[in-house]
Amino acid sequence: MDPMDRIIAFAHRTHIWELMNTDWGWPIAEITHYIGLSVLFGTVGLYDLRVLGVAKGLPVAPLGKLIPFGVLGFCINLVTGLMFFVSAPANYTYSPAFHIKVICMFIAGVNVIVFYSFLARRTNAVGAGEDAPLASKVVAAISFLAWTGVLAGGRFLGFFKPPQHWCEWCGLFS
Amino acid sequence: MHGFIIWLQNSAIGTWTREAFLPFPIILSIHVLGMALLAGAAFASGLRLSGFGAGIPLAQIRRLRPICIAGLILIVPSGLLLFISYPAKAVTNPLFYVKLIAIGIGIWLTWFATPKAVDDPALQSGPVTGRLKLYGAGLIAIWAFVIIAGRLLAYTYSFNNILW
Numbered sequence: 001m002d003p004m005d006r007i008i009a010f011a012h013r014t015h016i017w018e019l020m021n022t023d024w025g026w027p028i029a030e031i032t033h034y035i036g037l038s039v040l041f042g043t044v045g046l047y048d049l050r051v052l053g054v055a056k057g058l059p060v061a062p063l064g065k066l067i068p069f070g071v072l073g074f075c076i077n078l079v080t081g082l083m084f085f086v087s088a089p090a091n092y093t094y095s096p097a098f099h100i101k102v103i104c105m106f107i108a109g110v111n112v113i114v115f116y117s118f119l120a121r122r123t124n125a126v127g128a129g130e131d132a133p134l135a136s137k138v139v140a141a142i143s144f145l146a147w148t149g150v151l152a153g154g155r156f157l158g159f160f161k162p163p164q165h166w167c168e169w170c171g172l173f174s
Numbered sequence: 175m176h177g178f179i180i181w182l183q184n185s186a187i188g189t190w191t192r193e194a195f196l197p198f199p200i201i202l203s204i205h206v207l208g209m210a211l212l213a214g215a216a217f218a219s220g221l222r223l224s225g226f227g228a229g230i231p232l233a234q235i236r237r238l239r240p241i242c243i244a245g246l247i248l249i250v251p252s253g254l255l256l257f258i259s260y261p262a263k264a265v266t267n268p269l270f271y272v273k274l275i276a277i278g279i280g281i282w283l284t285w286f287a288t289p290k291a292v293d294d295p296a297l298q299s300g301p302v303t304g305r306l307k308l309y310g311a312g313l314i315a316i317w318a319f320v321i322i323a324g325r326l327l328a329y330t331y332s333f334n335n336i337l338w
Contacts, residue, residue: 027325027326027328027329030325031321031322031325031326034206034209034321034324034325035318035321035322037206037210038209038210038213038214038217038317038321039214039217040210040214041210041211041214042210042213042214042215042216042217042218043214043217043218043221045210045211045214046214046215046218046238046241049241054240054241055237055238055240055241056237057234057237058230058231058234058237059229059230059231061229062227062228062229062230063218063227063230065226065227065228065229065230066218066221066222066226066227069217069221069226128231128234148207151203151206151207151210152203152207155199155202155203155206156199156203158199159195159198159199
């Protein structure tokens with residue numbers, strides 16, 4: 001069976017496909033996805049911007065206390081994102097926009113690991129009015145750009161619904 | 175009005191953003207990034223006023239203003255271009271006006287009302303009071319409403335670029 005058909009079969013079995021194809025299923029999932037991304041940008045993105053020197057009057061550590069809300073936003077978007085994906089897998093699997101989105105998510109993920117392994121303590125010690133270390137700024141810039149790439153990739157998705165033969169490298173995975 | 179909408183829709187810019195391949199998704203991406211910055215900064219303020227992130231100095235909450243401004247700089251021109259691309263679609267949908275009014279209320283609450291409320295010296299230290307929590311809930315609610323209304327514009331229109 002074609003992998004796309006298998007994913008669709010899974011979506012039917014779990015009734016996700018039926019839910020997403022009701023009048024309001026897809027729009028409500030999209031609304032939730034947009035609110036989730038705004039929470040992510042308002043917490044993780046805000047932390048990144050502060051480390052980069054925006055709103056320098058704020059100490060870094062307390063802004064970090066809002067990051068769990070960003071994690072929640074990400075989890076909400078992972079769930080709603082997978083609901084979109086399993087309901088129309090071919091639109092995503094063969095779309096360059098989706099590939100870029102996933103690559104950006106991967107970069108953001110590795111970046112999070114680097115941050116918590118090496119830089120979190122030093123970065124959180126930055127007080128009101130102080131400059132963050134260069135390494136922290138680099139990681140913050142990568143984070144902000146990667147999430148912006150995830151957002152833009154998602155926004156481009158609706159505009160490319162290419163057939164499989166458009167994707168030259170997709171055959172490599174099947 | 176009728177003639178103006180038709181003229182706008184058939185203008186060179188409107189036709190280009192609507193029919194060329196790349197401009198529309200680029201404009202949409204800019205619009206959504208601006209939304210994420212503006213609504214995100216408001217959500218962060220709302221969370222702080224609701225009692226989360228307690229170490230963030232309340233009096234300094236207005237430091238988030240440059241982020242709101244950056245958001246608006248991305249949102250307004252891209253929003254105008256989206257409007258020029260499909261003006262009939264926008265002006266014939268009551269939800270479009272609801273969204274604009276909600277943005278007005280949101281900006282008033284974020285830019286004027288909330289900073290004024292946190293300026294009260296009695297509120298500067300100690301736990302967040304009930305009145306501030308109300309501002310926090312209001313900030314989160316109004317910007318969530320704007321996002322909901324904006325997203326629903328894609329589903330509730332009765333005219334696309336069809337001339338009526």
